[in-house]
Amino acid sequence: MYVGLFFQAHPLVMTLFMLLGFLAIIASTVIYFWIGMLSSKAVQVTCPECNKPTKMLGRVDACMHCNEPLTLDPDLEGKEFDQAYNSKKKSKDGE
Known part of the structure; x- marks a missing residue:
């Protein structure tokens, strides 16, 4: 303007x-x-690393205080953190 x-x-x-x-x-x-x-x-959760409340916007997210990877999906526990898990499209290899 x-x-x-x-x-x-x-x-x-x-x-x-x-x-x-x-x-x-x-x-x-x-x-x-x-x-x-x-x-x-967003779902509000408590980060297990820093014990501060944070919000999750998808299946996986990172803590807004300490960047700890977080998930509420038991199938993703222990897997490498990847924002692609929030996508609705399935990957080719079936993960």
Whole structure:
């Protein structure tokens, strides 16, 4: 939006930059609202490493305090930490 102020002599260009800035503000508001709604649905657990409460957003996540890998799925216990476990698509090798 601020770039539009440099083009005050050209109203069409100024309006274009103002609209682009306005759309960017609307998009960021929607994204922050979406992330807030995801956070409100998160499961709160206590990290076994640092004993602080943290939120889990998927099948696997990391503690927000100490980055300890966490899971609530008993099938993933002891496996290598991988964010791909949060994906709904199955891997080729059947894991």
